[in-house]
Amino acid sequence: MNNVPAHTVRILIVDDHAVVRAGLRALLEGEPGFEVVDETGDGEQAVLLAGMHLPDVVLMDLRLTDGGGTASGAEVGGITATRRITATVPGVNVVVLTSYGNKGDVVRAMAAGARGYVLKAGPPEELFRAVRAAAAGGMGLAPEATAQLLGGATGAGPVLSERELEVIRFLAQGHSNRAIAAALHLAEATVKTHLVRIYRKLGTENRASTVSEAVRRGLLEIGG
Structure with missing residues (x-):
């Protein structure tokens, strides 16, 4: 029972x-x-x-x-x-x-x-x-x-949005801003805006360091 x-x-x-x-x-x-x-x-x-x-x-x-x-x-x-x-x-x-x-x-x-x-x-x-x-x-x-x-309660950094994570995934694949914009149906200027926000949140300065930092934080997996 x-x-x-x-x-x-x-x-x-x-x-x-x-x-x-x-x-x-x-x-x-x-x-x-x-x-x-x-x-x-x-x-x-x-x-x-x-x-x-x-x-x-x-x-x-x-x-x-x-x-x-x-x-x-x-x-x-x-x-x-x-x-x-x-x-x-x-x-x-x-x-x-x-x-x-x-x-x-x-x-x-x-x-x-x-x-x-x-x-x-x-x-x-x-x-x-x-x-x-x-x-x-x-x-x-x-x-x-x-x-x-x-x-992560005390030291967690800003949480990236789903769109920002999508942009990072395309960065990791080596896509240009134009290619990312086409894939996500966005204006190229919008992609640039997303990148500026991503760099600020992750404390990075370029595409390569952004991908490396995303992997380090567990936001991006390499090799599936």
């Missing part, structure tokens, strides 16, 4: 790897009190499904690199999808489940409205606790995420 939950937690899984989604579904549905209502590998579709199903928790992968194979999906990563869901679908809580536990990702996820942050390499019980905590309106953080937040 003590294993019977008072409320079934309804979960939407968002991950761009089908095998990972299948494993998560099997894991979650094997836990008493959990029900997986749907799954997707596309950030844009995740926002739509959250509004349609109204799950208690959206389990969100940060790195939706494939975007489900669509141009629109590729633009809606885990942070953007989290921000849109928490802003437009009341009562739906997002728990980030990712392979990355660096400070930049943790801070950006929390700023986007996530109520949990769990690493894929962690034990299942950690995931279960985070999902239950978020569903109840609390916070579910893995020990690694908590350490990052507490460790």
Whole structure:
């Protein structure tokens, strides 16, 4: 009787790897009190499904690199999808489940409205606790995420916006301002403005040092 939950937690899984989604579904549905209502590998579709199903928790992968194979999906990563869901679908809580536990990702996820942050390499019980905590309106953080937040509480620098991070990713790939502007559908002058702000926030002076500093801070991964 003590294993019977008072409320079934309804979960939407968002991950761009089908095998990972299948494993998560099997894991979650094997836990008493959990029900997986749907799954997707596309950030844009995740926002739509959250509004349609109204799950208690959206389990969100940060790195939706494939975007489900669509141009629109590729633009809606885990942070953007989290921000849109928490802003437009009341009562739906997002728990980030990712392979990355660096400070930049943790801070950006929390700023986007996530109520949990769990690493894929962690034990299942950690995931279960985070999902239950978020569903109840609390916070579910893995020990690694908590350490990052507490460790950066006093010395954390300014948080870069999602657009600024996109610009840095293009910098790392060696793109010119004109190429970045075309890729992001921005005016070239707007890209220059973003660069000025990025340099100021990171305390850098040029493109190469900006990329190096972004990697050092965990804002950018090299080699996937």
